[in-house]
Amino acid sequence: MRIKNHPILGERQEAKEIEIIFDGKKVKAFEGEMIASALVAAGVKTFRYTTRNNEPRGIFCAIGRCTDCVMEVDGVPNVRTCVTPVKSGMVINTQKGIGQWKGKTS
């Protein structure tokens, strides 16, 4: 859920609305926000599953230190979604284990 009105911070300044693709589905996002932010707004809690026991994991530190929220972003696995901003058309997939590399190797 997005916090539109806040007693201290006031009204949320809406940025340009864009679309990202999460596990094949279109999700609304705002330009400049982090991937994790757009996903939480859409009600997503599980970001990846662990390698050995296939356990769900979500956000833990939200400041790019713990790597619990990593996902596959545009074909690149292990992207820290809490510190990576969204881009229009970005393809984000729930990561299984160490993920799969489908990106360019430049």
Add this chain to the structure above:
Amino acid sequence: MERENKLKTEFAVIGGGPAGLCAAIEAAKYGVEVTIIDENLKPGGQLFKQIHRFFGSEEHLAGVRGFEIGNILISDAQKYGVKVLLNNIAWGLFEDNNIGLCDTNKVSILSCKKVLVATGAIENSIAFPGWTLPNIMGAGAAQTMINVNRVLPGRKVVTVGSGNVGLIVSYQLMQAGAQVECIIEGLPEIGGYQVHASKITRMGVPILTRHTIIKAEGEKFVQKVIISQVDDNWKIIAGTEREINCDLVCIAVGLKPLIELCRMAGMKFEYLAELGGFIPVHNENMQTTIDGAYIAGDITGVEEASTAMEEGKIAGLAVAMELGKIDEKKGESELASAKNRLRALRMGPYGEFRHQAKQNLINSYYKYKNQMGA
């Protein structure tokens, strides 16, 4: 990956939070050429999630909210010409204070005359069955989600830990529209300031002291927790267990300094549990055991943004003096005022033991220097 030729700066500041920004501003005021390195897209560190008013006196910016202080510091840094290198991770601190950097597509080495490591701290967790379930997160993480990202990760909250972080974040979650079921605390007393605790209890939220979390359950994310009372030896009192439905658990059980770069540089450390763990020893001017390398803020012992800012100013002044940019008399007098302001923040029942612990760090620094015959 491209590799860039060696970059140069007079004073490199690693971490653009309250400590780093204040050090940079202070040094730049006296004509030091400063570069801040920060891996985020915006400097300010954790100030922008702090929407409460700060404590202290007027000179500590008391009464001003954290995010407003963030804006003031960023505009001061601009005013004094501080360069800010964003989206850059400092991955190494080498001999002669050479810093390894990388952004998304290039690696570079930044050389400098003086360096400040102001990397801050990371939240601790505690382990209990189910603790890895999604939506069990650091209280600071929840605070980032609500106040910076403006999204609410859960609606029914249980907070573990009644220190200032646990109290403040619980209150801010209510401001953001969530319902806080309770705050639990293992000790017999509430950990944080009474003023924060009162705001919670006035909202009708119980702060359950002598309580612990036994486990968390949920299929895809946390849906309930089992809590119970504990005795003086932290043993669970049988028969006191109860279930609380929730969809967010905030863990507020302290932080520990982010010391990787200091370890890499070979600084001398001391273990001080009351300050969060292993901490590089330093003198009263924040100089570490490595020549030309300083530290400030939570990395020197977990405290608050107000103390981080004063430590940053001290380091910035010390660097300006070492580089001969400020006359000694003026420098000494500015340093003395900053140290007095810092001392004022470390008084009273919550401050005195931190002051003592910090003194121990300084004593260790001199003990080490004497052993080395310096």
